[in-house]
Amino acid sequence: MNRGLYAYAITRDRPAEVTGAWLIGHRDLALVVAEVDLDRFTGLDFDEPAEDSPLAVLAREHDAVVRAVFRHEPVLPLRFGTVLEGTDAALRLLAVRHDEALARLHQVEGRREWGVRVRAAARKPVELDGLSGTAYLTLRRRNLTAADDTRRDAAALHEELTRAAAESTRRDLAGDVLLDAAYLVDAGREDDFHAEIHRLSGELGLSVEITGPWPPYSFTTMELADA
Structure with a gap:
């Protein structure tokens, strides 16, 4: 099975209960992630409108996680299908985008x-x-x-x-x-x-x-x- 680290959103590094996902924190920021089977993202038909299509199921799962965090904290949703190599890549992303993300979180809060x-x-x-x-x-x-x-x-x-x-x-x-x-x-x-x-x-x-x-x-x- 081909596994990867799926990134849903950037938020603040505060305790949060999100079913099936967790936070990787760095300097007051956190990346909402989950380990996923990357094979689920291969061969997706982006022109398939059916509600039960693999693409629609994945999109609903993505939205559910983002919304779960959004109920308690401001979020910066990431593009659907954002996959990272691992924890080091997640920490690197947060370090590179730290100031920009922190300012943007403040702008969208509330x-x-x-x-x-x-x-x-x-x-x-x-x-x-x-x-x-x-x-x-x-x-x-x-x-x-x-x-x-x-x-x-x-x-x-x-x-x-x-x-x-x-x-x-x-x-x-x-x-x-x-x-x-x-x-x-x-x-x-x-x-x-x-x-x-x-x-x-x-x-x-x-x-x-x-x-x-x-x-x-x-x-x-x-x-x-x-x-």
């Missing part, structure tokens, strides 16, 4: 991530029989104008929510998604943040999907390849 997604409204099918060319072009221009208005409204929503959050980031868009963003919000201001979402989406006529709360997955920027 804050949680919320996701907001806006989709374009589904268009009703148009009956083209008997529709003149002029009428068709008029309808097409009207639809394009409406789509542009919705994109601008989604951008305005993001701008306002960014002001209400400690940090924000936008993700790449796909399909009918007009806004896919994450916001890092102070725990004590979450009610106000959600009230702002509902107020703005109502005023702008946008259909909004909200996910969370999450650990700050979208706000961990450390690259570990050169650590």
Whole structure:
């Protein structure tokens, strides 16, 4: 069996009970790790959406450990699939990234991530029989104008929510998604943040999907390849 040390997140070096994982500490920081069978990470199909796929099972296990620590301490989640050679590599990572990680932990402390997604409204099918060319072009221009208005409204929503959050980031868009963003919000201001979402989406006529709360997955920027 091919074994390795799987790294879930960086946190503070304080006692923590995490089923199946433990902490490797160094100067007030700790790496949340577990010994794993590396064969589970070979041949994964990243295009497989099924909830019972090997990739989905591993991703849920990763999230469960990160969340278990996040309930008590701030965390910097590491990229899914981060594997180290052993304890020495873990200590080396913490030493190289010490000041950066400690500062970032302070920045995310007391804050949680919320996701907001806006989709374009589904268009009703148009009956083209008997529709003149002029009428068709008029309808097409009207639809394009409406789509542009919705994109601008989604951008305005993001701008306002960014002001209400400690940090924000936008993700790449796909399909009918007009806004896919994450916001890092102070725990004590979450009610106000959600009230702002509902107020703005109502005023702008946008259909909004909200996910969370999450650990700050979208706000961990450390690259570990050169650590």
